[in-house]
Amino acid sequence: MGIVKSGGVIISAKDSGETSRLVEVFTEQYGLLKVMAKGARRSKSRFGAATEPLTYIHGVYYLKEDSGIASLSAADIVFPFEKIRGDLEKFSYGSAWAEFLLGNLPPGEAQKPLFRQFLMALKTLENVNGDQNEKFFWAYLLKFISLLGFRPEFSICAGCSVVHSKDWMFSVENGRLYCDKCSRSLRDSLFIRLDTGENRVLSAFINSDSDVLSRLTVTRRQMKIVKEVIEGLRKYHTAGDGELKSLNFIHRVSKDNID
Numbered sequence: 001m002g003i004v005k006s007g008g009v010i011i012s013a014k015d016s017g018e019t020s021r022l023v024e025v026f027t028e029q030y031g032l033l034k035v036m037a038k039g040a041r042r043s044k045s046r047f048g049a050a051t052e053p054l055t056y057i058h059g060v061y062y063l064k065e066d067s068g069i070a071s072l073s074a075a076d077i078v079f080p081f082e083k084i085r086g087d088l089e090k091f092s093y094g095s096a097w098a099e100f101l102l103g104n105l106p107p108g109e110a111q112k113p114l115f116r117q118f119l120m121a122l123k124t125l126e127n128v129n130g131d132q133n134e135k136f137f138w139a140y141l142l143k144f145i146s147l148l149g150f151r152p153e154f155s156i157c158a159g160c161s162v163v164h165s166k167d168w169m170f171s172v173e174n175g176r177l178y179c180d181k182c183s184r185s186l187r188d189s190l191f192i193r194l195d196t197g198e199n200r201v202l203s204a205f206i207n208s209d210s211d212v213l214s215r216l217t218v219t220r221r222q223m224k225i226v227k228e229v230i231e232g233l234r235k236y237h238t239a240g241d242g243e244l245k246s247l248n249f250i251h252r253v254s255k256d257n258i259d
């Protein structure tokens, strides 16, 4: 308790009282912190820009013994992620990551590998061309799900260990893959059929970094199945079985494109 310092990303922000802002910060050292930024909405506040969602700050926090809410004593912006914040599609994807993390991070518990992966995700989203946004959103969401303790397996059959099969069945329930032959003897209502290409994309999403992923081509048809698998895993194995509200904008835009 007392004064602590840590890098962190603002993952939610709402107004509090006349001039303050209550934010939730995913910090590297202390995990999720609920923080009151007093006077942050005053025009001359030193906290104004530093408490905007998806801003990477270095903060000094005063943790109080008796309440779950820390107070912000100082904040420097390390990186503002301007391109994400200035682009509705990128901002929707970044906000959906934040929404997912907010629902799944245990408060006050450091999650360093996940924090680093989240920063990498934001840096990637900040820099890639718009046509790559969707691919990276789903790839990093899958990495987050894995780092939260549920790591699916996409490379070998869980029944007989073969690595080659014409078709695969993926079980959302246990996160394992079954070859054509093994899946015939199993009944699982949460099976999703994958071909070798879709399977390879999911494997790359888990195992490859942004550099490798930027060269990975994912067809529209593959993307549809891959999203179904990742959404299945998220809803079945993590908190929040509903839709990610931050993706509403994306859904609306893609519907408009079809009409």
Ligand SMILES: [Zn+2]
Binding pocket: 157, 158, 159, 160, 161, 162, 178, 179, 180, 181, 182, 183
């Ligand atoms: Zn098998």
